[in-house]
Amino acid sequence: MEAAAAFQAESVEQELSLLIILAERVIKLAQEAESSKNECSDLARQTDRLSQLLRSAVRLASSTQSLYERPIRRIVADVSKNLDKALTLVRKCKKHGAGVLRQVFAITTTADFRKVSTLLENSIGDMTWVLSIYESDGTNIALPPIASNDPILAWVWSYLATVQMGQLKHRVDAANELASLARDSERTKQMIVDEGGIHPLLKMLKEGGSPEAQIVAANALINLATNPQRVRTIVGEFGVRTIVQVLNDSPMRVQVEVANLVAKMVELDKGVQEEFSRENVIKPLMNLLSMDTVLDDPKIQTGRASIHSLVQINRELASKKHLYSRIGSNSSHSDGSSRGGHHRKEKEVETPETKLRLKVSCARALWMLSKGSLVNSKKITEIKELLCLAKIIEVERGELQYNCLMTVTEIAMVAESDTDFRRVAFRPNIPFAKAVVDQLLRILQEENNVDLLIPAIKSIGSLARTFPAKESRIIKPLVCHLTHADMDVAIEAAIALGKFACPENFNRMEHSKAIIEFNGLPPLLKLLKTNDQAQLQALVLLCYISLHVGNSKVLEQAPVLNAVESMARSVASQHPELKDLFAKTVHHLTIYHAGAHSHWQSHAP
Missing domain, CATH: 1.25.10.10 (Leucine-rich Repeat Variant)
Incomplete structure (x- = not known):
């Protein structure tokens, strides 16, 4: 066990150096052979070719800061086994002295040489291929012997090597190919994850180099995040922090895909809600959702009462500080970065279609984050956030309205099971709670769309204990x-x-x-x-x-x-x-x- 652990801890350069020494021993013994000299000579030539490839690999590994190691480690393990077999064979060709039994064990056949020669040739092919993918633009779709029974593996290795090590254009193309492969089957998705695909994709999402690079990285991650296990792998690679950072600081068209990724991850694994809550993902999502939404216009009203009674709102905000104080212990940094991103967005010119897509994606992410989560529901029910949801439910239609309504429904269901939260967030005599209730009632009275009626009715039912007798x-x-x-x-x-x-x-x-x-x-x-x-x-x-x-x-x-x-x-x-x-x-x-x-x-x- 300890020896295996030590082997795993060795660097690629160390492993390759050991193989070069092993190859030299094979060559030396083959040259000293006293029987089957022609066959040994052929093995020596093959081993020398392999040794040259190993030396090229050492030079590449020592000069590359971010080497994608998965394929070369797998190939090195096979090369080691094949050189061991070659060493065993050429040892038998030395003179062993008298003794019938020793001579019997030293007998070699043409079949033995043919078998070992084939193994060495496979190793040469594998090493040639792995060196080519490190130096290519990601378009090398040749099939190495090690992946002859599983072509997808060779493609995954090639694309991941390019994503991690290639030039920007080639990285974008390779990430697109990975996203396409990930749509094919669950097995392919898992293979990409098992071969270390999450880390380079997250790095590409974070550092990008261009919005297009970030978008394709996000899309690839979305295609991989289709079960809880793979979602946890993304979390384990510090993916939540990266995702929230990109959500704060990226162009809108990137934020659309990142918000989709948040929604997908949380939908599949509710445990991720806490991870995103710790990174305060609610703030950037709400900032993006509320852009271009005017909340301080005194003319905007719902029913008989105005949504925006600012004096009353400030009064209620003060009363809520105690309840929410435990939530925002680490939010000051996140809020700062979020506001910085928001100010930058104000200068960004985007099409109305992109803004709408972004709002739809953010609203869905908030819906998933609030589902069964008291902490996230509390964060969303701050003054501005509830007013924003009420306003969007009032003026928007389609998917954006539906996602915001579902967010309210989930928050109301959480409030139903928590008395303290319900009393603070949904007292009917405070403006922001009344704004939401007014919109729910408007849907009940004016809408006939079943998709809107059912969540509105559920929300009202969840809040039943907040309404007075009259x-x-x-x-x-x-x-x-x-x-x-x-x-x-x-x-x-x-x-x-x-x-x-x-x-x-x-x-x-x-x-x-x-x-x-x-x-x-x-x-x-x-x-x-x-x-x-x-x-x-x-x-x-x-x-x-x-x-x-x-x-x-x-x-x-x-x-x-x-x-x-x-x-x-x-x-x-x-x-x-x-x-x-x-x-x-x-x-x-x-x-x-x-x-x-x-x-x-x-x-x-």
């Missing part, structure tokens, strides 16, 4: 969507209303009364006759309403007891955790409704 404007549009033609929208509306009426909601009684007031019972009873998921959510919501306002005459008139009792048995068999809820509901309704008799207990499963 906030009836929230309940009415949700009740309206119980009758939506798309069943997924109706189900989401029932789920959201369930969060308003659930026992954990302090204002559950008032919200339950509002659902009845806005005629929510008929569509709920109708949902009981549809698919299983709709039945379940409608039944649970009916139970909550019945428990909180069971004495309502509307419940009796709408035959809720019969509906709950008839559906509860079948649903409880599939969801035994709800059996107690159903039993309590039936009992409660039986008490309040004169003449009602429950058979729940006798038939309950």
Whole structure:
């Protein structure tokens, strides 16, 4: 084990020097051979050619600062084995003195020489090829003997050598070829990573030399980052720090691809969220997303209230300092570099199409970063950021609007599970939270696009415990969507209303009364006759309403007891955790409704 470790620690120059010494020994013994002299002479000539190639490799390795070592180390290992075999063979051709047994072991055949000669010829071919890829422009697609059974390996080595060692134009071409290879198969992707492809691509992304070089490096990394293991390899090569640095300091068309890379990595491996959070990636993403978005125009309003009450915003910002103080411990440096990049962007002239692509990419990255992450959600819900998301949801359409809406949805889901964060970030009486809620309500009231309605409804449901008892404007549009033609929208509306009426909601009684007031019972009873998921959510919501306002005459008139009792048995068999809820509901309704008799207990499963 220790010897193997020491061998791995040797430099390429040391390994090559040892092989040169081994080759000299083969040549010397071949020249001293007393049998099979012609064959030994041929081996000596082959070994001498190989030795010259090894010397060229030593000179190249010693004069190259950033040598791509993977292919030469693999080839050197094979050369070592082949020279050992040649040495063993030529030793047998020396005079060994008397003794029948010694002579038997010294017998050599033409086949032995032919086999070793072929091995040496392969080593010569491998060394010739590896020297050529170090000196070429990356277009050498010849096949070395070592890769005869796997041509892709030779291409990967050749392109990676060029990316690491070549001139800028050739590096760009080689990185493009790697990106193309990486699209072909999972095996090829893994081969590129196993052969050390991440480091030179990250270096090319960081140092670039041109925007085109950075773009192709980012694209190659995107094509490689298709499973969590390879994403972790990028992280292990200090890729997160490099990516955030490039996001801060590069031209917009580069930033588009880098933001896509961030989104791809986080989507595949949630553990990377923390890595990006430590490098404060939120700040440059939000700066880029908010460019050209005017947030201080007093004419911009949503609903009846202005988004931009700056005095109130400053007041709320002060109240949030304590909650966010633990997040920004290392953000001062990142903020500085981000602002520097942002000022530089103000001078940069780019097409509206490029700016839109950049915003779309940044919004998607923020969506992925906020998913299930309290730390990142807190960072995004700073004053300017929530206002920016609200404004984009209001004025934009298409993918940008959708990505920003999904970011809000993910943040709302995090807030649903964290009371402190929810109270600070989404109090409805503060302007930036109200701006977001107003946009969610606008979508519920004005949009019919299912892709927008579902996340908006989910967001409202996640924030259900932040709304006061008299906030009836929230309940009415949700009740309206119980009758939506798309069943997924109706189900989401029932789920959201369930969060308003659930026992954990302090204002559950008032919200339950509002659902009845806005005629929510008929569509709920109708949902009981549809698919299983709709039945379940409608039944649970009916139970909550019945428990909180069971004495309502509307419940009796709408035959809720019969509906709950008839559906509860079948649903409880599939969801035994709800059996107690159903039993309590039936009992409660039986008490309040004169003449009602429950058979729940006798038939309950």
